Amino acid sequence: MTNAVEKVIAGDVRTVARLIRDIDDRIPGARETLKALYAHTGHAYVIGVTGAPGVGKSTLVDEMVAHLRKAEKTVGVLAVDPTSAFSGGAILGDRIRMQRHSLDEGVFIRSLATRGHFGGLTQSTRSAIDVLDAMGKDYILVETVGVGQDEVDVVKSAQTTIIVVIPGMGDGIQAIKAGILEIGDIFVINKADREGADKTLYELRQMIDMGQQKFKEGKWIPPILKVEAVFDRGVAELLDAIEKHRAYLMESGGDQHLLRRTLRIREELAEMIKNRLIQEVLDQLIEGGEFERTVEAILAGEMDPYTASENLVLSKLGCKK
């Protein structure tokens, strides 16, 4: 076992922080450490929190951390914010709402930028989850802005996924209709003291029930909770709901749990193969200049992109048609 692996398992903050950076920066050595760490994962309970910007995800996460700490659980937080498509830079501001945990050694908070590489966010966030898991955190909260496919994929690797909305945000509900309504295990209407909370609750209930194909005996029906995170109202109830969902996943011999785990492994593996292929094929083609030469050739009308891509992939994979 390498030094880094031992230190992560021992919970060394500096080593964990550096490893997550190495994963994000795609340093080859990080992969080796992850290989060795994998056997030490699978103990943490992963909760995904997603929703449109400004609905109060960070404040909610902050309050959830406070409750979990009161119950003497250790917590890891991964907060994902978008990278600017223009400069490649990012402002990661989720820590602002989590300041009171900044001195608590039982909490590890890490901000991640989406960076916009092919499926990169999903892969590096999942790897960061594994690291915090191996570090021994009891709960890992992953916070993302629920707008892109990448972000949706990230929360899909959680055991319990929470979708956060606010009253009166008709458009917010429109947005979640497109794709992430199905992945919510628990819905939170935050800022529920605002006008229209009951209407939002009613609309959400309708939409969720419509999405349920059939009511089966014993099937999980996503609860909708009214919360005022900033006043710590409804957060205890949210944690109860999470525990109920956890119990649901584990009941009847843990069938649901196994199902989710299988799904996660399946997606993870497919993702890793995809990334590996991009590395082996696309990156090399770009570095070797063949990519640009082919672009020129297509531009000059000497080639069509269909044939060109077939030939390029086959040439890199070392097999003949």
Add this chain to the structure above:
Amino acid sequence: MKKRKLRVLVAKPGLDGHDRRTRIIARAFRDAGFEVVYTGLHQTPESIVLAAIQEDVDMLVMSSPIGAHRNIFPEVVRLLREKGGEDIVVCGGGIIPDEDIQELKESGIAEIFTPGSKLDDIVNWVREHVQPREA
């Protein structure tokens, strides 16, 4: 190997609420292509240092307009060394008298940016003096 992205922590220690300059700096750094971790107001040296370590930043910038720099800036450097973050470049900004600057630099602050500093100059200083960590 592709180059690492530069990560910078921007923090506002002290009891005053004047965080406009830290927001502007954060924005300028983002536009320069850096990843900026912004911690918000009322940070203590302890919380700044723990955040810098958890976030694995290459550089840390603090702003203080009310004279807290004489205590807080050197304390951050000291704590960073204690926690194994001595390779993180520490800079400060704010209303800082000329006669304090030398003393701060001797305590381990790499650079002080005073009122009137141009954003481009600050960004260029960072590009010249701070590299993403190697290993």
